Every structure is written in structure tokens, then in C-alpha cells.
Amino acid sequence: MTALDAAPTAARRRLAPRGLTWSVLRLHRTALYVGGAALVAFAAAMVWMYVIGDTARASTGPCITPAPCFEMTASTFDDTTYRRIVSRTAEALSYLMFPVAAWAGGALIGRELESGTARLAWTQSVTPLRWLAAKLAVPALLLTAGTTTAVLLNVWARQDGGPDLALDWYSTDTFITTGPTAVTYALAGLALGALAGLVTKRALPAAGLGFAAALAFFNLMDWYRWHLWPTSSGTASGPDGYQLPQTALHMSSGYVLTSGERREGALLCTNLPSPGCLKEGDVAARYTDFHPQSHHWPLQLMDAGIALALAALATVVAFWLLRRSTPSRG
Structure with a gap:
């Protein structure tokens, strides 16, 4: 082989992933292939959604006369x-x-600790902390890139995000998938799964524990999400109360008394007063607390920040546990 032939080969070797990065990619190539195929399928679905979007929205548009109204509101293939x-x-x-949490706990960490593969790697001039850093960094980068791409495609395909077709902005699935929350949730799942793997050191229990931890966090945020940002409030003195914008998320409503006190869920007295009801003369107005659609991004950032903080905390604890269990290796 001449020097000219050897130069491209050497350049290719320098550009190819090596060391721990390459070993992580090679060992978990099945997960990489599945994730890549899922992203391609997701992208194809988003392109198809964008293509049929105009026709689908037209079928839910306003009616002018009764006959066209019947035709336009009838369900079509596109919508x-x-x-x-x-x-x-x-x-x-x-x-x-x-x-992600189940895979990180079971395959990424738990299986290697259970089978002894990790300890074998630690004898090959790879420290435990460096091993864990590579195990987390590589999938974290791939998850961030893939999930960000999916979120951007989703927002692009939804276009105006009309609730008639794209569901309300505050529904759980819609909210998570239209901002950075989806990305940080995936990273939180990765960190929780890795921590579960280090706690149990066995594949199946780690997968179950990682899944359970992710489920608990998901449900907690689903319940508490709308309390992360102050609500807007509207008052009206009419009998119908304050009329919410069509896209708003209703949180609570009640009466404002002449004293300025607010009573949520209270009832007005009728001809037959009941204990605890309010007299009409004591009521100044009706109020409604709600989240307008403009609160989408503040809530997104708060939700994503909590998930990212959880991912960071779980990662720190994982490194601490590994260092504590292998003090002589560092």
C-alpha cells in the first residue's frame, strides 16, 4: 500500500467513533436501529399530516347555508x-x-452489572465513572437530537393547532409534545432508569423500577402542572358570569362578595335557602380563574425545568452510588 492509499484510510479511522463511545453504540445498536426507524416513521406521519392539513381544516370550517353546512361538517377521510x-x-x-426508563435500567445499566460486563470493562483501563459517563452521554445526545426533531416536526405538521383537529393545547399529550417538555421527559427517563440499574444491579428489577419511577413522575406532573404558573382571572356581574376564551383552560370559579372575599363553588340562595348558601345581596360579581393559551410557554418552561432538574439529580445520585460501591477504582 502506498502513502497516498494509506492517508484516506487513516483519515477515516480518525473520524470513526472509538473507545467507549463506539462500544456503547455497538452494544446497543438494536435500540439505535429501533429508535431510528421510529423517528423515520414519525417523520413520515408528520409529512402526511401536513399534506392533508388544509383539506382536513376545510372540512371543519364554518357553514354559510344549511346544505353546504351538512357537507362540510360530515366526517371525511382527511380530517x-x-x-x-x-x-x-x-x-x-x-x-x-x-x-427509555425501562431500557436504561434493564439493558443499559442493569444487564451489564448483573452479567459482569461492566466489571470486565473496568479492568481494561476504563474507570467506573468514565464508563457511566459514556453510558449516559451517548444515549442522552441521541435522545435529545431525536426527540427535538420529532417535536419540531410535530409543531410544523400541526400548523395553527386548531382544537377541532389538533386537540386542545392543554390536553396532556398535546402539551408535552409541543415544546421542550418532551425532550426533558426523555432525559429524565434515561436518568431514572440508570439510577434504578445501579440500585438493583439486575436487569429485570431495574427495568421495572425505572418504569415505575417514570410513571410516578409523569402522574405527579400531570396533576400539578397547572399550578406551576399563576392563573388569569376574570369577573362579571351578569347572571352568566365571565365568558372564557374558547381556548382557555378553566381552573376554578365562584363568587366575589361585597366584602371582597372570594367563595369558590358556593351557591346562591333561592326561595328555599339552605345552610351555607350566599344571599344575592352579598354577591358583587362572579369570577373565573383560568389559563389562557398564552400561558403555554411559561408552563412549558416550568415543566421542562423540573424534569431537567430531576434528570440532573438522578444522574448525580447515580454517580455517587457508583463511586461509593467502587471506592478503589474511582
């Missing part, structure tokens, strides 16, 4: 398909943290 794709892809992306 039915659009709704189905929106629902299924949003579910898949918002629940991504569950399989």
Missing part, C-alpha cells in the same frame, strides 16, 4: 386521518420516557 395521526403520534411521543 378523520388527521385526528387519528395527531392522537397516536402525540401519545407515542409523550410516553417516550417510559420505554
Whole structure:
């Protein structure tokens, strides 16, 4: 082989991943292939959604006369398909943290500790902390890139995000998949799964524990999410109360007394007063607390920040546990 022939070969070797990065990619190439195929399928679904979007929206538009109204509001292939794709892809992306947590606990960490593969790697001039750093950094980068791409495609395909087709902005699946929350949830799942693997040191229990931890976090945030940002409030003195914007999320409502006190869920006295009801003369107005659609991004950033903090905390604890269990290796 001449020097000219050897130069391209040497350049290719320098560009190819080596060391721990390459070993992580090679060992978990099946997960990489599955994730790549899922992203391609997701992208194809988003392109199809974008293509049929205009026709689907036209079928839900306002009516002018009774006859066209019947034709326009009838279910069509395009709007039915659009709704189905929106629902299924949003579910898949918002629940991504569950399989990630189970895989991280079972295959990424738990299986290698259980089989002794990790300890074998530690004898090959690879410290435990460096091993764990590579184990987390490589999938974290791939998850961030893939999930960010999926979220951007989802927002692009939804276009105006009209609730008639794309569901309300505050529904759980829609909210998670239209901002950075989806990305940070996937990273939280990765960190929780890795921590579960280090705690149990066995593949199957780690997968179950990682999944359970992700499920607990998901449900906690689903319940507490709307309390992360102050609500807006509207008052009205009419009998119908304050009329919410169509896209607003109702949180609570009640009466404002002449004293300025607010009573949530109270009842006005009628001809037959009951204990605890309010007299009409004591009521100044009705109030409603709600989240307008403009609160989407503040809530997104708060939710994503908590998930990212959880991922960081779980990662720190994982490194601490590994260092504590292998003090002589560092």
C-alpha cells in the first residue's frame, strides 16, 4: 500500500467513533436501529399530516347555508386521518420516557452489572465513572437530537393547532409534545432508569423500577402542572358570569362578595335557602380563574425545568452510588 492509499484510510479511522463511545453504540445498536426507524416513521406521519392539513381544516370550517353546512361538517377521510395521526403520534411521543426508563435500567445499566460486563470493562483501563459517563452521554445526545426533531416536526405538521383537529393545547399529550417538555421527559427517563440499574444491579428489577419511577413522575406532573404558573382571572356581574376564551383552560370559579372575599363553588340562595348558601345581596360579581393559551410557554418552561432538574439529580445520585460501591477504582 502506498502513502497516498494509506492517508484516506487513516483519515477515516480518525473520524470513526472509538473507545467507549463506539462500544456503547455497538452494544446497543438494536435500540439505535429501533429508535431510528421510529423517528423515520414519525417523520413520515408528520409529512402526511401536513399534506392533508388544509383539506382536513376545510372540512371543519364554518357553514354559510344549511346544505353546504351538512357537507362540510360530515366526517371525511382527511380530517378523520388527521385526528387519528395527531392522537397516536402525540401519545407515542409523550410516553417516550417510559420505554427509555425501562431500557436504561434493564439493558443499559442493569444487564451489564448483573452479567459482569461492566466489571470486565473496568479492568481494561476504563474507570467506573468514565464508563457511566459514556453510558449516559451517548444515549442522552441521541435522545435529545431525536426527540427535538420529532417535536419540531410535530409543531410544523400541526400548523395553527386548531382544537377541532389538533386537540386542545392543554390536553396532556398535546402539551408535552409541543415544546421542550418532551425532550426533558426523555432525559429524565434515561436518568431514572440508570439510577434504578445501579440500585438493583439486575436487569429485570431495574427495568421495572425505572418504569415505575417514570410513571410516578409523569402522574405527579400531570396533576400539578397547572399550578406551576399563576392563573388569569376574570369577573362579571351578569347572571352568566365571565365568558372564557374558547381556548382557555378553566381552573376554578365562584363568587366575589361585597366584602371582597372570594367563595369558590358556593351557591346562591333561592326561595328555599339552605345552610351555607350566599344571599344575592352579598354577591358583587362572579369570577373565573383560568389559563389562557398564552400561558403555554411559561408552563412549558416550568415543566421542562423540573424534569431537567430531576434528570440532573438522578444522574448525580447515580454517580455517587457508583463511586461509593467502587471506592478503589474511582
